Amino acid sequence: MVELNAAALRVAGLGAFFRPRDVDSLGVPYRQLRRLVATGIVDDLGGGLYRLAEIEASELETVAMVAAAVPRAVVCLMTALRVHEIGTESPHEVWIAIDRKARRPARTPAQVRVVRFSKAMLTYGVVRRPMLGVPVSITSPARTVVDCFRYRNKFGLDTALEALRDTLRQRLASVDEIMRAANVCRARTILKPYVDAVLS
Numbered sequence: 143m144v145e146l147n148a149a150a151l152r153v154a155g156l157g158a159f160f161r162p163r164d165v166d167s168l169g170v171p172y173r174q175l176r177r178l179v180a181t182g183i184v185d186d187l188g189g190g191l192y193r194l195a196e197i198e199a200s201e202l203e204t205v206a207m208v209a210a211a212v213p214r215a216v217v218c219l220m221t222a223l224r225v226h227e228i229g230t231e232s233p234h235e236v237w238i239a240i241d242r243k244a245r246r247p248a249r250t251p252a253q254v255r256v257v258r259f260s261k262a263m264l265t266y267g268v269v270r271r272p273m274l275g276v277p278v279s280i281t282s283p284a285r286t287v288v289d290c291f292r293y294r295n296k297f298g299l300d301t302a303l304e305a306l307r308d309t310l311r312q313r314l315a316s317v318d319e320i321m322r323a324a325n326v327c328r329a330r331t332i333l334k335p336y337v338d339a340v341l342s
Contacts, residue, residue: 148183148196157275158197159210159251161190189249197274206273207251208236215240215247216268217280218257219289220297225273226283226314229304231297239264239281257293266326284315288323291333307340317341 156164165175175192178184185193191211197203205217205225217225220233236252239259246256267285270277281289287309290302309315317337324333 148194151183151194152275155275156194157206157210157272157277158203159187159191159193159207159274159276161192161210165192187251189251191251202273204252205236205278206276208238208254209273209278210276211249211251212238212240212247212254213277214244215279216259216264217278218259218286219281219293220255220301222281222286223290223305225280226286226309228283228286228308228312228314229301231301263327267323282315282319282323283309284319284323285327287315287320288327288329288333291324291336292327292329303336303340306336310340 151165151168151170156168162172162175166172175184179186179192182195185195187193187207189211191207193207202225205221209215209217215238217237218239219237220231221235221237223229223231224233234253235255237255237257239257240246241264242258242260247254267282267288268279269282270279272278287302287305290305294302306320309320310317320337321330321333324330
């Protein structure tokens with residue numbers, strides 16, 4: 143059984159945000175989780191989501207919170223741009239993708255925008271990275287650029303072009319990586335003229 147303190151929970155692999163089943167798998171039953179809340183080690187955020195109280199707030203806190211609450215979601219589009227520090231967008235919502243047949247998350251700890259991806263789109267160009275100890279699935283820079291062009295009607299072509307230019311300028315992805323992602327996402331025809339224009 144894990145000792146009832148934040149350091150031991152972190153060492154055991156618990157992220158800043160978690161659900162009861164996450165601590166149950168560490169040998170901490172629900173009654174002990176409630177004791178952690180009572181002693182101020184853990185904050186109860188409601189909706190079945192908890193937070194280690196000692197974790198300092200950061201810009202990625204909201205993204206980590208949503209990823210902990212909706213673990214099968216993929217962080218994408220405007221939020222992925224922000225996380226990768228591409229462009230100048232600063233979204234007020236967390237953009238997530240879920241399977242086309244999945245239920246929309248009923249309760250989330252922050253405002254989300256949901257898009258639906260097919261099975262291939264949920265895996266290609268999706269990487270896992272920890273944020274405040276929470277494993278987060280997020281589209282890679284190359285894949286994010288492609289998605290910005292695919293969803294350009296939602297937020298404008300200017301955002302997609304800025305994402306393309308900034309990604310190439312910062313060398314976060316190569317033209318080949320972007321075009322491979324475009325092929326998989328069936329967006330090559332859309333993207334190629336813009337890539338050619340940026341390179342000319």
